[in-house]
Amino acid sequence: MARLVRYALSGGASALTHFAIGLAGVHVLHLRPVLASTAGFLASIAVSYLLQRAWVFRSTAGHALAGAKFLTVTAVAFTINTAVLWTGTELLSTPYPIVQPIALTLIPLINYSLNSRWTFATPTRPTPGRPHAGADPALPTP
Known part of the structure; x- marks a missing residue:
C-alpha cells in the first residue's frame, strides 16, 4: 500500500x-x-x-536499461491515450471531458503494472543448486 x-x-x-x-x-x-x-x-x-x-520502486536497475524500458512504457501510455481519445471523440462523438478521464484512469493502472513488473523489477537470481527460470531442467546446473 x-x-x-x-x-x-x-x-x-x-x-x-x-x-x-x-x-x-x-x-x-x-x-x-x-x-x-x-x-x-x-x-x-x-x-x-x-x-x-x-x-x-526503489530499483537498482541501471539507467540505460530501466530508462529505455520506462520510455517504452511511456510510449504505450501515449498510444493508449491517443486511441481512447480518438475512439471516444471521433468515432463515438463523445465529449472530450467525458473521454479524457477514462484514459487518465487506464494509464496509471497500466503504467504501474508495467513499471513494477518490468521496468523496475528486481532481477531474480537462481538459487544455488536450482535452475533459473527458463533453464532446461535436463541440463546440469553450473
Whole structure:
C-alpha cells in the first residue's frame, strides 16, 4: 500500500511539473502553448522516471536499461491515450471531458503494472543448486 501512495505522489509531482513548466513557458517565455506543454511533458517524464526509480520502486536497475524500458512504457501510455481519445471523440462523438478521464484512469493502472513488473523489477537470481527460470531442467546446473 505504501508503494501505491508513493506512486500517486510521484504522479502528482510529475503532473505539477508538466503544468508549471507549461505555464511558465506560455506566460514567462511567451512560447506557443503546444511548445510550452511539450517542454513540460518532457520534464515530467524525467521527474517521473527519477522518482519512480529511486523512491517508488526503489530499483537498482541501471539507467540505460530501466530508462529505455520506462520510455517504452511511456510510449504505450501515449498510444493508449491517443486511441481512447480518438475512439471516444471521433468515432463515438463523445465529449472530450467525458473521454479524457477514462484514459487518465487506464494509464496509471497500466503504467504501474508495467513499471513494477518490468521496468523496475528486481532481477531474480537462481538459487544455488536450482535452475533459473527458463533453464532446461535436463541440463546440469553450473
